[in-house]
Amino acid sequence: MSTSLLIFLAVLTAVSAVAALAFLRWREQKRLIRARLTIELSDQIMQQLDAASTLLPWLSASCMQYFSELIISNQRRMSEFKLPVGNNVRKAGMQASEWIENPPNNSQAALPQDERQAKTIRKALQQGIEQIKRGYQQHQLDAKKAEQALHELRLLNVRLVVTVLMSKASAAITMNNTSLAESQLNKILKTLAAIKTPTNELSAYQQKATLMLSELAQQTQPTSTEPNRLAEAADLIAEEDQAWKKKHF
Known part of the structure; x- marks a missing residue:
């Protein structure tokens, strides 16, 4: 070779x-x-499902539809790239389709007043806001839908905060802790002051907090109607002094 x-x-x-x-x-x-x-993509789908499921009792049908669209869009991307789809992701897609075909008819359930329960909802709100923003950035939602969803989620967050603060203020008043009650009520007013167009519910909270602060202020003012003996004694001395001057001068 x-x-x-x-x-x-x-x-x-x-x-x-x-x-x-x-x-x-x-x-x-x-x-x-x-x-x-x-x-x-799997994580996004599960976070979108968790946020929508947790917030379901308080979200509008349109907002639920936006979350459903995100789930289905991400599942479609997985199919296009021929990525493996787990059972959880498959079930999430089925749930999203169900929400779209049969929009949930929510009755706007009362928000929890307990801070521990409120934290779960707060976490879901933060997660939902993040997913809506990501969906807009990835062109899965148009600007109008994203803006509407974000506005609704942020208002829900304000409602949640105000509900918990009002509960704390009421509890403080019951325990005669005026300073704590005033602190919570002032936080409510500060939170609501940042809302340009408050809902009727938030306006009612604002009026209630203002009224409660006014009542607390009246309670802390001196209300005793007993005669002020020191003042009376001073007046008596002054009268006697004037009488003595008239008599001798």
Whole structure:
């Protein structure tokens, strides 16, 4: 076998080895990209489902539809990229389709007054706001839908905060803790002052907090009607002094 042939075979072997290694790396990189995309889309779908499910008693049908559209859009992307779909993601898609076909008729349930329960809803609100923003950035929701959903979620957050603060203020009044009650009521007014167009419910809370503060202020003012003996004594001395002056001068 000639030297030239040996060199050619050696070069060919080296090139083949490099090409095989590059192919393996490319395939591994592609696998990692697909794995990351699967996790990312699955996480988004589950967060969207969790937020919508938790906030369901207080969200409008249109806002529920927007969350459903996000879930179905992300599930469609997984299908287009031929990514593996787990049972949880599949069930989320079915639930989203159900919400779209049969919009929930919510009766605007009362918000929890307990701070611990409110934290669960607050977390879902933050999660929902993040997902709506991401959906808009990824062109899954248009500007009008995203703006409407964000406005509703932020108002719900204000309602939740005010409900908890009002509960704390009422409890403080019951325990005769005037300073704590005033602090909570002032927080309510500060929170509501940031709302440009408050709802009737929030306006009612604002009026109630203002009235409660006024009543607390009246309670802390001196209300004793007993005669002030020191003042009377001073007046008596002044009268006697004037009488003595008249008598002697």
